[in-house]
Amino acid sequence: MTRTIRCALSLVLTVLSLAATSCGAAPGARASSPAPDFSLPALDGRTVRLSDYAGKNVVLIDFWSTTCDPCLAEMPHLVELYKKHKDRGFVVLAVSLDGPESRAQVSSTVHDREMIFPVLLDEETTVAARYNPKRELPFSVLIGKDGSILHKRGGYQPGDEVVLAQEIERALNE
Structure with a gap:
């Protein structure tokens, strides 16, 4: 050549x-479109709306399933990121895509993985269809304090948490 x-x-x-x-x-890649609002039932029985947090906090929406090995491998990192940054206004909304027949499994996984942030149930996958139409798992959406989508990421490989931590830090400092 x-x-x-x-x-x-x-x-x-x-x-x-x-x-x-x-x-x-x-x-x-960074985007700047506003994050569509939604409400979903939480595992603890209350209803959670994105608008409860968006516009005030940096929010990570993490779509996951109990049958998704990369989702489960990523979860300890999300728990650590949440613990590290929650006092600065960082929120994780873990959106389970498991069906209604799997609620006991979701509860068990949440307990075993020490998921101390809100776990939401998208059993009909209506929210996932808006944010993650390809149904990739895991799939994360980072929303800035202004309510706009800053970052989307599908899949998980060891080391991805480093990049995510940098994105969260940048969003918290904006």
């Missing part, structure tokens, strides 16, 4: 990468 062709190919790939990032297509 000649040097000119390699340079041209490199330039095209760079432009495509920048375009994907600016369009929000890249993982972890």
